[in-house]
Amino acid sequence: MLALVENTLSTLVDILWGPSLLISLIGTGIWFTLITKFWPVRYFGKAMRQCLNMDKDTSLSKAPGIVTPYQAASIAIAGAIGTGNIGGVASAIALGGPGVLFWMWVTAIVGMATKLVEITLAVYYRDKKVNGDTWGGPTFYMEKGIGKKTKLWIPLAWTFGLGIMIQYFISLENFTVSEALTEAFGINQIYTSLFYGFMCAIVVIGGFKKVAGFAAKMLPLMSILYVAAGLFIIAINVHKLPDVFALIIAKAFTPCAAIGGFAGASLLLAIRTGISRSLFSNEAGWGASPMAHASAKTNHPVEQGLWGIFEVFVDTMVICTITALVILVTGEWSSGEAGATLTMRSFRSGMGPMGFYFVAFVAFLFSWTTSTSWSSYFQTLLEHAFRSKPKVAAKIDRLMRMCYVLPGILSTIFIVNIGIKTEIVWLVSDIATSLPTYVNLFAILFLTKKFLAILKDYEGKRVLWGKEIFYKYDKEI
Known part of the structure; x- marks a missing residue:
């Protein structure tokens, strides 16, 4: 029965993640890179500097928004840096071979332009609640941008919302971190799932601003710890890097034969897996993180959009790359393991027993911030869907925050008791990821003229008026 389910899901993923989505995802990034004359590349240094210093801008005190640019970006980055960076990268390599890392890089490079666009549009088309708080996201620019010309925005918005909400019910973070803790400490996975759910609940119950503050504090700590440990393992295996990079490039364009516990992979599988895992990790084109950025205090939508360039680079080009290189230089990629277990064993191979427990700890931090950050996305979608009935929306919001961790715990119990393989869980995630991506890419392409x-x-503001702010949110550009 499980084999039938896996085959059915795999077939559906093959359809949804076929050439149409791969071309759309890469093609959209290339399109915006070209029509902006390589804007993310030309302004890369400026984006890095501005993102690191943005909260020091005193003019932001009077700017519309409810959280600082850094806090908004922390939610988005914390929402992205999670299972995709530890379990997702490992599962990708276990499924598609070393070549998937190359396609993750390609997707990330063009994805910087895509994320710049979707964040910029989310801030431009954002709205205000009755209490004055700003909020927005893809469903807003679908309604206010596409909705001016066609009613097509309605099925697009509902499809987008459906795909995002599926993530709520499968809760990969709960499953992945409980799996990692069980692997490390030998505790029953049901108990680790309950513990993880409790830790998430104490943050989510406080609402959006508490989530933002939590993410802002945790993000630097967990990222620095993980990067430092990964670089240490890579450094002591630096002599293997030439062969590893040669393997990555070679297997990005040729099938990967079976070796050890690795079953082998076709070229198409490597490409599809690399692109899908890059999307799941940095979310460029997915449309999730713009919902966090829409609440930021900013003087101009593009200023917040600069964080998109920063996010994709840090998430994929730094953290995902470090995970992949550790797995490859230690030789564990062909062991037959997958998910968080593969990453943990790779770190143990490089650091000794301490590495095994270290990854379990970092996986907990990554997933903890991801789960709590994504609560703000689900909240935005539900409140937008019921915006005409504010009292109903408020009740749904309270109920969602009170019961937020239950689906993750229940799905983990279900998966563990039935004995579902990790690969099946990721297949469901791939299906859920593809749906909002299709409609979000269509939406931002439809709004190309507005973005430009x-x-x-x-x-023009920078060139003609120096530091003077002349952009107004009530002005139709």
């Missing part, structure tokens, strides 16, 4: 006008407005 906003970008021109930003550049």
